[in-house]
Amino acid sequence: MNLFDLSLKLNGFPIKEARRVLVSIQNLNEEGFRDYIEKQKVQIVNYHLKHNPFYQSVFKETRFTNWDAVPIMTKRDLQQPLINRLSEGFSPKNVYVNKTSGSSGDPFVFAKDKFCHALTWTIIQDRFGWFNLNFNSSKQARFYGIPLDKKGYYQERFKDVLSGRFRFSVYDFSDVALEGFLKKFRTTSFDYINGYTSAIVQFAKFLEKREVILTSVCPTLKACVVTSEMLFENDKLLMEKQFGIPVVNEYGASELDLIAFQNPKDEWIVNSETLFVEIVDDNNQVLPYGEEGRVVITSLYNKAHPFIRYDIGDVGILSKESTLQKPQLQKLIGRTNDLAILPSGKKAAGLTFYYITKSIVEDDGNVKEFMIEQLDLQTFKIIYVSNEKLSDSQTKIIIKEIENYLEKGLTIIFERQTRLKRSKSGKLKQFTSLLNKI
Structure with missing residues (x-):
């Protein structure tokens, strides 16, 4: 069917x-x-x-x-x-x-x-x-994010069932999580992989470290x-x-x-x-x-x-x-994204912030531009341009979303500016890590 x-x-x-x-x-x-x-x-x-x-x-x-x-x-x-x-x-x-x-x-x-x-x-x-x-x-092995609110989560899961795909989390690239990914490939006849570049690259690096060629465990790819x-x-x-x-x-x-x-x-x-x-x-x-x-x-x-x-x-x-x-x-x-590295050692795709920043994207057009910087392991800065300053209730929602998607105990700074600095190409990178590249 x-x-x-x-x-x-x-x-x-x-x-x-x-x-x-x-x-x-x-x-x-x-x-x-x-x-x-x-x-x-x-x-x-x-x-x-x-x-x-x-x-x-x-x-x-x-x-x-x-x-x-x-x-x-x-x-x-x-x-x-x-x-x-x-x-x-x-x-x-x-x-x-x-x-x-x-x-x-x-x-x-x-x-x-x-x-x-x-x-x-x-x-x-x-x-x-x-x-x-x-x-x-x-059958698709899907490396995408997923909304964590109950309605959005189950809507995406239902779409996954209809579309013949299994979704791998891009919020956790720990060795334990990646071992789970590999186990799923060993037991599922996937036809293809689809998803965010940075997430799939992390899986490839893990396989390289384990000296595993994926088609040797999942020959249907x-x-x-x-x-x-x-x-x-x-x-x-x-x-x-x-x-x-x-x-x-x-x-x-x-x-x-x-x-x-x-x-x-x-x-x-x-x-x-x-x-x-x-x-x-x-x-x-x-x-x-x-x-x-x-x-x-x-x-x-x-x-x-x-x-x-x-x-x-x-x-x-x-x-x-x-x-x-x-x-x-x-x-x-255009459209490159760094990895977010957290105090626990957990890594998450930069596009994780796509799902987080959705909470500040409103149909009234208040927020004109935004970007996120990771200043150190503990601290993230959300820099935005808007008609009106984000309210306390809005910032609390964003912090709660970050805790849901990433982990608790992070320091979140909000900084409103009149304009944001762009690259020479005119792009505005949504997420930038100021940590040393891994």
């Missing part, structure tokens, strides 16, 4: 229709694809100019004339209540709603219409199929897909050696779609079917293939909420081998 597809269908996401649309796009020849892209770009702009007052205020002009005149949107534009940004005919009750991770330091709530979200899953399934992985039948953080070449080589399978680099954004995915030829293929990806300079001029600049993305199907020429906050290069129909990502700068 195709439980994954069935769960999407029961939640109102038309997965079969989305799959038919994707196949029709992929069957276009070069000329037909060029016409398709130009048509979709114009259609999505005109749709939001007609049906979305928020986008009208961003666009400022009354009608579309040419693509270069379409304004570039930033995350700051979107930091206002979601209801203000939805198109006519859409409400939080009839769309897919979620929050961005805040990995760039600019969190907000977003929405997708149900067909657009179905297309997202169709693209993901298509790309995983490059490695003979099927969401309806392949086919691939490892890493996401959400930068994949460095030495880490990739380590994982491929210790796992005995190819390591695949995924680049995506929850508010958009799967953006790029490495194919079996090790080409980082950009999603050109449902997204239009551009690289621009500091003056918002589109750069030719091979030049480094800001990544700007248009969601070609999201009618509920505009993501049109949306500056995602990353810097990258599309390779000179790119074409309109097959763009290739040569380089991506």
Whole structure:
């Protein structure tokens, strides 16, 4: 039984229709694809100019004339209540709603219409199929976080059951925990590994120390897909050696779609079917293939909420081998995370703080930016920019969340600033450890 597809269908996401649309796009020849892209770009702009007052205020002009005149949107534009940004005919009750991770330091709530979200899953399934992985039948070893509140925890666990996956904790990388991971691989026929890069690297380092090749204990493994953080070449080589399978680099954004995915030829293929990806300079001029600049993305199907020429906050290069129909990502700068090292000796993935900082991300847009620094083993500083100072009750909630996810007895400092220091690339690293690198 195709439980994954069935769960999407029961939640109102038309997965079969989305799959038919994707196949029709992929069957276009070069000329037909060029016409398709130009048509979709114009259609999505005109749709939001007609049906979305928020986008009208961003666009400022009354009608579309040419693509270069379409304004570039930033995350700051979107930091206002979601209801203000939805198109006519859409409400939080009839769309897919979620929050961005805040990995760039600019969190907000977003929405997708149900067909657009179905297309997202169709693209993901298509790309995983490059490695003979099927969401309806392949068993996943999942290295992700999980909400610790009762409702969120059981919702994710239920999704895990429907999706045929087992979730490993990224909150504890002690030897005892990692021994438990290895034991699970010995007794479960996993088809693939998927999750946060830094968490999976820690498991690979543990296997190296134990002199274990993972496929020797779990021979059903086919691939490892890493996401959400930068994949460095030495880490990739380590994982491929210790796992005995190819390591695949995924680049995506929850508010958009799967953006790029490495194919079996090790080409980082950009999603050109449902997204239009551009690289621009500091003056918002589109750069030719091979030049480094800001990544700007248009969601070609999201009618509920505009993501049109949306500056995602990353810097990258599309390779000179790119074409309109097959763009290739040569380089991506962004989204690296350190490990948090705690007084007990416990280690946790930097993206653990994604779940913690969700408690300060509110739909009213009060918190504009945030980042977290580990000053020493005991002390963490939460630095944020906001319209109003966090209240005592809010800071108590955050401290409680940190105790739930990490451990008690930590010192938490809150520091409100008017602006946060960014790297030369313009990225704001959500979590930084000032401890010596391990």
